[in-house]
Amino acid sequence: MANSKKTVVIGASPNPSRYAYQAAHMLSRHGHDFIPLSIKKGNVAGEEIMDLREKPVITDIDTLTLYIGPQHQAEWIDYLLSLSPRRIIFNPGTENKYFIQKAEGQGVEVVSGCTLVMLQTGTY
Template sequence: MKTNLKQEKVLVLGAHPDPSRYAYRAAHMLKDAGHDIVLVGRRDGSVAGSEIQREIPSFAPGEIDTVTLYVNPTIQEGYKSVVEALQPNRVIFNPGTENPEWMISLKAKGIEPDVACTLVLLSTGQY
């Protein structure tokens, strides 16, 4: 197991119990890297020992370090205000989730939008 110098609390938005899905793989890789994961999705189940929740739980602003997105821009609409209220350090827009308008809004609020692939970041040590 690879350990990070900084353990982060990471919200995986679009978590899915299907092992063929990228969100599933990312949850496992994040957990293996020593991160505390919070899973939110529209399917019931568990991944990497954590239950998938239907709604984003309450957290203090800044308690979530990173939000990694696995939902398309249309689905993102229902989560924008909650994610922004979390005041994470960054939001990772994985391939297929890019949302230029929201990225501008996040940046204006001091939240770093990152167009990247969580799987690649983790596997190359750039996370």
């Protein structure tokens, strides 16, 4: 099996000051396939941002990494879980008790952590 962990960056951004932008670039540098998914348009680290509102079908996902706050997650929870990720990383500020319980109830590994730190420390 390849070392790459296909990751969907939820809340991806073409804005270099956003953590989601930095995560996309770092995933790319570490050799992980990533799919940017957001309501924002543009591209990041050479990948076109897919429109979250279209709820695209994405398969073979290892990880969802969240960069949208709990106040904006409700309408996407069922869709995101339907993608059948192996794990979801709740980056700082994205923690959502309801989403976490629902994910764990479906057997999804839940990590409260920072994707950037995990990549930098080799714990991704």
